[in-house]
Amino acid sequence: MRTAIIYFVIGFNYFVGAYFGIVNTVYAGLLIISLFAIIRHIHRVKYSPIRDFRASPETPPVSILMPVYNEEKAVIRSIRATLSIDYPLFEVILINDGSTDGTLQTVIDAFRLKKIDRVYRNFLKTEAVRGFYYNNETPNLLVIDKVRGGKADALNCGINGSLSPYFCSVDADSLLEKDALIRLMTPVLESGVPVIACGGVVRVLNGIQLGDDLAIGKIDLPDKPIILFQIVEYLRGFLFGRVGWDVLNSLLIISGTFSLFHKATVIEAGGFKVGNVSEDMEVIVRLHKVKRSQKKPYRIRFISDPICWTEVPENMEMLARQRRRWHLGLIQSIFHNRDMIFNPRYGTIGMLVMPYYLLFEIIGPFIEILGYIVVLLSYAVGLLAVKFFMLFITLAIFYGIFLSTAGIFLEELTYRRYPAWGHMFRLLLYGVFENFGYRQINSFWRLQAMVRYLAGRTGWEHVENKGARSNEKGGRP
Amino acid sequence: MNRSILNPPNSIHTDLTLILITTAISALVLLIMALLLASIVRRVLNDRMYGKLDALRHEYGRRLSQALELEGIAVQKEAFLTQPGSLAWQAVEDVLFAVVSGGKFADKGRTLFQRLGYMAFYEEQLASRNVLARASAIDKLGRMRCTSSTPKLIPLLEEADPEILSVTVRALSRIGTREALAAIIGRLPDLLGRSLVTRKAMETALLNFGETAIPYLIGYHWESADPWIISCILETLSHLAPDARSMSLALEHLQSPNAEVRSKALKVLGSAKANVPLHMAAPVLPLLEDPVWFVRLQAAKSAGALELTAAARPLGRLLFDKNWHVRRQAALALTKFGHTAIDIFLEVLSMSDGYAKESICEEIEKAGFSDRLIVNLGGVDGTLRTKSREILKIMQGLHFSTPLIEYLENGDDERIKQEIRSFLTENRKS
Numbered sequence: 088m089r090t091a092i093i094y095f096v097i098g099f100n101y102f103v104g105a106y107f108g109i110v111n112t113v114y115a116g117l118l119i120i121s122l123f124a125i126i127r128h129i130h131r132v133k134y135s136p137i138r139d140f141r142a143s144p145e146t147p148p149v150s151i152l153m154p155v156y157n158e159e160k161a162v163i164r165s166i167r168a169t170l171s172i173d174y175p176l177f178e179v180i181l182i183n184d185g186s187t188d189g190t191l192q193t194v195i196d197a198f199r200l201k202k203i204d205r206v207y208r209n210f211l212k213t214e215a216v217r218g219f220y221y222n223n224e225t226p227n228l229l230v231i232d233k234v235r236g237g238k239a240d241a242l243n244c245g246i247n248g249s250l251s252p253y254f255c256s257v258d259a260d261s262l263l264e265k266d267a268l269i270r271l272m273t274p275v276l277e278s279g280v281p282v283i284a285c286g287g288v289v290r291v292l293n294g295i296q297l298g299d300d301l302a303i304g305k306i307d308l309p310d311k312p313i314i315l316f317q318i319v320e321y322l323r324g325f326l327f328g329r330v331g332w333d334v335l336n337s338l339l340i341i342s343g344t345f346s347l348f349h350k351a352t353v354i355e356a357g358g359f360k361v362g363n364v365s366e367d368m369e370v371i372v373r374l375h376k377v378k379r380s381q382k383k384p385y386r387i388r389f390i391s392d393p394i395c396w397t398e399v400p401e402n403m404e405m406l407a408r409q410r411r412r413w414h415l416g417l418i419q420s421i422f423h424n425r426d427m428i429f430n431p432r433y434g435t436i437g438m439l440v441m442p443y444y445l446l447f448e449i450i451g452p453f454i455e456i457l458g459y460i461v462v463l464l465s466y467a468v469g470l471l472a473v474k475f476f477m478l479f480i481t482l483a484i485f486y487g488i489f490l491s492t493a494g495i496f497l498e499e500l501t502y503r504r505y506p507a508w509g510h511m512f513r514l515l516l517y518g519v520f521e522n523f524g525y526r527q528i529n530s531f532w533r534l535q536a537m538v539r540y541l542a543g544r545t546g547w548e549h550v551e552n553k554g555a556r557s558n559e560k561g562g563r564p
Numbered sequence: 565m566n567r568s569i570l571n572p573p574n575s576i577h578t579d580l581t582l583i584l585i586t587t588a589i590s591a592l593v594l595l596i597m598a599l600l601l602a603s604i605v606r607r608v609l610n611d612r613m614y615g616k617l618d619a620l621r622h623e624y625g626r627r628l629s630q631a632l633e634l635e636g637i638a639v640q641k642e643a644f645l646t647q648p649g650s651l652a653w654q655a656v657e658d659v660l661f662a663v664v665s666g667g668k669f670a671d672k673g674r675t676l677f678q679r680l681g682y683m684a685f686y687e688e689q690l691a692s693r694n695v696l697a698r699a700s701a702i703d704k705l706g707r708m709r710c711t712s713s714t715p716k717l718i719p720l721l722e723e724a725d726p727e728i729l730s731v732t733v734r735a736l737s738r739i740g741t742r743e744a745l746a747a748i749i750g751r752l753p754d755l756l757g758r759s760l761v762t763r764k765a766m767e768t769a770l771l772n773f774g775e776t777a778i779p780y781l782i783g784y785h786w787e788s789a790d791p792w793i794i795s796c797i798l799e800t801l802s803h804l805a806p807d808a809r810s811m812s813l814a815l816e817h818l819q820s821p822n823a824e825v826r827s828k829a830l831k832v833l834g835s836a837k838a839n840v841p842l843h844m845a846a847p848v849l850p851l852l853e854d855p856v857w858f859v860r861l862q863a864a865k866s867a868g869a870l871e872l873t874a875a876a877r878p879l880g881r882l883l884f885d886k887n888w889h890v891r892r893q894a895a896l897a898l899t900k901f902g903h904t905a906i907d908i909f910l911e912v913l914s915m916s917d918g919y920a921k922e923s924i925c926e927e928i929e930k931a932g933f934s935d936r937l938i939v940n941l942g943g944v945d946g947t948l949r950t951k952s953r954e955i956l957k958i959m960q961g962l963h964f965s966t967p968l969i970e971y972l973e974n975g976d977d978e979r980i981k982q983e984i985r986s987f988l989t990e991n992r993k994s
Contacts, residue, residue, distance in 0.1 A: 130696045134703035136734050136768065143768035203929045204964040206922045218966075223932050279726065279761050478585045485592040489599075496599045499606060511603060 096465050103458055110447050111486055117331030118493050124334045125391060129501050132392055137269055140276055141175055148176035150249035151257055154241030155181060158259040159188045163197045165259045174268045178227040182245045185235025198225050211243035211358035239359035239366035246350060246358060258344045261397040270393035271347050280384040283349040283374055286341025287393035288325045291318045303396060308510050315517040316525045317399045323494030333389040337440040343367030345395035365416015372424045379433045407532045414536035421445050452533035484522045491518030620655035628659050632669045641679050648685050664709050677708045687716050699731045706735025714739055718747040730765035737769035745773050749784040752793050770800045778807050791822035798828035806836035811844055818847050823856040834866030845870045852878040857887040868897025873904050880908035883920045891920050895927035906951050913958040925964035934967040942980040957987040
């Protein structure tokens with residue numbers, strides 16, 4: 088028995104060495120690519136024709152879809168902020184997904200909406216629509232009230248009600264910067280191949296003061312460590328993870344909190360998948376699948392200057408729910424489309440990205456937790472060399488700190504939305520602290536999600552935020 | 565937790581592993597320190613630089629506004645001469661950009677750009693091998709709006725790189741000279757055909773020329789038989805202020821064999837709203853029966869915009885069009901005709917096409933026309949009352965009854981409420 092354990096421990100150690108090496112090589116590669124891509128992008132933005140696009144007949148109309156469920160506290164702020172964005176032709180479609188609080192009545196009262204009857208074409212099957220609300224004094228706002236069916240169902244309903252060729256999904260507790268949508272549309276207007284989806288950056292709204300016009304006012308960092316950890320994560324995830332994958336045209340995730348889609352393509356792909364807890368990722372995987380199958384040129388883009396601010400969980404319980412849900416969504420998205428894995432028909436997506444997500448993002452937490460167990464086991468059978476172990480752990484921790492510092496450096500290099508010296512040092516400090524506990528607990532939650540998936544427990548976990556009660560947040564960094 | 569954390573088999577392996585891990589950790593520490601240092605240094609330098617730049621901008625802005633009040637530019641020049649690439653250079657540039665972007669001193673600002681050497685500096689950069697540097701120089705020359713840069717920019721329209729081409733088209737459109745416009749128009753076939761990016765840039769940029777572009781676009785169009793170019797010219801004209809020359813051109817093309825051209829010509833006419841004389845608007849009517857759906861769609865839109873009452877009946881027929889975009893647009897156009905539309909709506913709603921009827925009902929509600937119909941129920945005009953009643957009754961039968969229910973709950977005219985109740989009862993019985 089002891090011999091078997093020893094062989095297992097030795098074998099596992101070789102495996103982990105290779106695994107650790109591959110993951111960190113991928114991260115380092117993404118970081119280098121992102122650095123060049125971001126520097127190039129910020130130079131290009133200086134002569135980007137955004138002002139011309141505001142008056143251009145080429146700028147297509149967009150429907151901003153805002154699914155809400157029990158968002159009574161934040162919904163008016165979000166609608167007003169969204170209606171005030173700088174974009175030539177847009178409509179806001181708020182989809183009340185069977186809220187049980189006063190969300191619908193609050194919106195009706197605030198915008199003096201009247202119930203109207205509307206021809207509703209059910210291109211994508213959804214739960215029943217209970218009514219449409221409209222006021223021709225605010226002609227670019229439409230409210231659809233429907234029976235509860237989840238965020239994906241609400242988005243599908245919004246797509247059915249939309250009359251624009253593009254739609255942008257936005258969470259109700261999020262705030263778009265004034266020029267965020269026109270910047271998000273820029274790749275569509277400047278690309279030589281059809282851009283079927285495009286994601287922007289999501290930043291943490293907690294701690295931000297809003298101006299009178301509901302625009303982002305004074306930017307400050309909150310005091311709660313749990314939020315600071317998330318800010319560092321968001322910077323890292325958005326500024327080098329996604330930028331790197333975007334350069335390789337291999338994006339698998341754009342945040343559902345703020346992303347633009349070509350409507351006809353999404354309808355062609357069957358819309359958002361009801362029952363998947365991370366509909367934003369799942370739909371992207373399916374869009375790749377459809378387009379690669381058709382062998383048609385397309386791009387799914389991520390660009391780093393359109394910014395949407397969103398609230399994040401402020402306590403461990405809510406954060407745990409959110410992270411389990413994200414990981415569960417990732418597992419569902421990959422397994423629902425498992426025929427793409429190592430399938431050359433799907434190009435880099437099938438041969439590189441899907442296997443990467445399966446082997447490293449999905450299984451990663453399991454390997455990490457198993458690693459901790461094996462360390463204990465090695466110690467028990469007398470195989471552990473404490474000196475080597477400590478060195479290896481130090482290496483892993485320093486690599487984590489390096490990645491976080493790189494994320495913060497990219498922020499410094501580019502947009503510098505956290506202007507004070509104190510902001511930078513606190514973020515750097517939390518980039519260090521997150522390696523001692525926060526990262527491990529995240530892995531534990533992700534492992535829990537794996538166990539739940541295997542046990543068939545794939546339901547929504549409700550997340551409540553401070554400014555708004557919401558259960559279906561996107562915003563994955 | 566790889567092989568190295570186990571008790572190693574021999575000392576050479578141990579040493580090698582130890583060295584590797586320690587080197588990796590040291591490299592990481594160095595990288596972290598480098599990033600940290602780079603962030604701090606960059607911030608310090610940026611803070612210092614932008615602080616100075618703000619102060620310089622303020623100072624030069626103050627000096628320039630005083631100097632511009634004086635007439636002689638030559639006298640002012642010395643006070644603003646700076647070293648290219650220096651902070652003062654950038655500050656003067658920013659201040660001058662603010663001046664040339666509008667206001668009474670725009671011309672003086674342009675002259676100063678030239679006399680201070682900015683134009684020469686950026687024109688030199690047009691030969692750079694770095695695409696970003698070239699694009700930035702082109703963009704700046706465009707923003708300076710100095711007409712003398714036009715000859716330097718025009719040859720760049722021959723470039724193969726779509727990015728350089730797009731920035732050049734935009735820069736020339738900002739300068740806005742006839743020479744620039746002629747150069748762009750002269751290369752329309754190439755710019756339109758080169759790539760999607762340049763086509764979009766071109767269509768956006770042409771609008772920057774404003775009304776100046778109208779005679780050139782019209783003049784050029786006679787030289788081209790390419791329907792793609794003609795439709796692009798008409799599209800641009802439809803976004804510029806309505807003009808008699810544009811209208812005449814649009815009328816010329818209403819009979820074009822190319823559907824795209826017919827549709828764009830209709831768009832130009834529609835852009836004039838209700839200011840087009842009837843004899844000019846009348847040719848829209850036959851196009852309401854065009855075999856191509858998007859021409860019919862544009863014809864319906866233009867007929868509505870022109871408030872062409874003669875189009876009411878053909879629009880009524882379009883309510884049964886096989887394309888739902890056309891049906892919806894026809895219904896929307898009809899709601900703009902007020903009482904004239906009532907007969908048409910009544911006629912159409914009495915027919916059997918359920919889908920068309922629903923589209924009409926939706927537009928009637930969205931446009932607030934249903935409220936007008938409800939008010940008619942209490943009016944003195946008996947015919948109008950009867951027709952309005954009939955339409956509302958049909959709408960109610962098609963489940964477009966929300967305005968009626970709302971009125972019953974919140975309305976104040978008891979006579980109207982009675983009227984609504986009566987036909988609600990009739991509908992229930994039937």
